[in-house]
Amino acid sequence: MTVMAERTPQVGVDEFERIAAFAAAETESVRLECIGGRIGVKGVPDGDHGEILLWLQTVCMQHRPDLGLYVEQGLRGEQYRAGRARPDGCVARRGSFAGQGEWADPAAVLMTVEVTSYDRDTDARDRKEKPLAYAAAGIPVHLLIDPDVATATVFSGPGPDGGYQERHTAAFGVAVGLPDPLGFVLATDELARYVR
Numbered sequence: 001m002t003v004m005a006e007r008t009p010q011v012g013v014d015e016f017e018r019i020a021a022f023a024a025a026e027t028e029s030v031r032l033e034c035i036g037g038r039i040g041v042k043g044v045p046d047g048d049h050g051e052i053l054l055w056l057q058t059v060c061m062q063h064r065p066d067l068g069l070y071v072e073q074g075l076r077g078e079q080y081r082a083g084r085a086r087p088d089g090c091v092a093r094r095g096s097f098a099g100q101g102e103w104a105d106p107a108a109v110l111m112t113v114e115v116t117s118y119d120r121d122t123d124a125r126d127r128k129e130k131p132l133a134y135a136a137a138g139i140p141v142h143l144l145i146d147p148d149v150a151t152a153t154v155f156s157g158p159g160p161d162g163g164y165q166e167r168h169t170a171a172f173g174v175a176v177g178l179p180d181p182l183g184f185v186l187a188t189d190e191l192a193r194y195v196r
Helices: 015-024 049-064 122-136 188-194
Strands: 003-004 030-035 038-043 067-071 074-077 081-084 091-095 109-115 141-146 151-158 163-171 175-176 184-187
Touching: 003 188, 038 074, 049 067, 049 091, 049 109, 049 141, 049 184, 081 122, 122 141, 122 151, 151 175, 163 175
Parallel strands: 109 141
Antiparallel strands: 003 038, 030 038, 030 081, 067 091, 074 081, 091 109, 141 151, 151 163, 175 184
């Protein structure tokens, strides 16, 4: 859940990390990320958002107990305009982020997860910019859970053009497959509870 300010000036990674560290020291109510050189403010998620991530964590543990769902782990995105992204969730083998600090190498990430919010910047940020950033970082699978339109979209196969080659969208209530390296199916019936 990120809000990008309109007409945000481009910033470098070093400058962004200084700003983000200052913001973190001053307040616990927001966190910052930098996608495509633009600073975004990531607000505190609501209860539905948290429930969706808890549901996904439970499902992942049932199918793949060797994996963990890491909530809001910051990722370095050197391939995508030297950005810093904070996905709602990252699925990786347990222990993958030990010792890496706030901005980790995305090489261990098997899937990123974004849950859309009900703000005006969701379309540009969650549906367009972030899938491009995650594909450019080589993350094999990206899951977009979109309560706004009651769909789950699976992006896979990062391609040479910087985007994902495959995209499958299913309405809540329809099972959706997560391809390798995850290799299991999500029954999305529960997600219908979080549509407003």
